[in-house]
Amino acid sequence: MNYASEDLINEHRDILFGLRILQEIVKTAEQSGDADIKDINDMIDFLRLFADKCHHGKEEGLMFPALEEAGIPNERGPIGQMLKEHIQGRQYIAEMAASVGSGALQADRFTQAAADYIDLLREHIQKENTVLFPMADRILPDDRQQQLLEQFEIFEEEVIGKGIHERLHETLHKLGEKYLNTK
Ligand SMILES: [Fe+2]
Ligand SMILES: [Fe+2]
Helix, strand or coil, X not given: CCHHHHHHHHHHHHHHHHHHHHHHHHHHHHHHCCCCHHHHHHHHHHHHHHHHHHHHHHHHHHHHHHHHHCCCCCCCCHHHHHHHHHHHHHHHHHHHHHHCCCCCCCHHHHHHHHHHHHHHHHHHHXXXXXXXXXXXXXXXXXXXXXXXXXXXXXXXXXXXXXXXXXXXXXXXXXXXXXXHCCC
């Protein structure tokens, strides 16, 4: 893996870690019919800002256009499929948010949407890691990958900002300690 694709694969690790936490919250909700609403809102915040706005934003705004330019098809091709899955993921996040929107947890609604999201994103990440990004490494020249990486940094600064990035990672770390006993 090279430069830009490596950066996205590193972010996949953080997203997968978030999904493990979300799965534990789902388990709690399934077993007791209840879960910590603040933790759910923190997870939704992480998924919306980090997984979707930042990570999917970099893919959709920079990496995928570079791949299209290099000849990988969008419609009816792997890029179109990835875009569809991003949209589906947004719908599941919206559904999770709706399940806590009243301030009380609608447990069944939450567990269904969260489980669907976890399945979707795990498979999605697997496809990018094993098919699309290795393809990117084969067709994008080194200088284009390097340029993408620089554009990613600017994108992050402009769209998310360092402060929010750090806050999201801190929250993820705390939730990891609580739900996965990580240090
Ligand atoms: Fe993606
Ligand atoms: Fe991705």
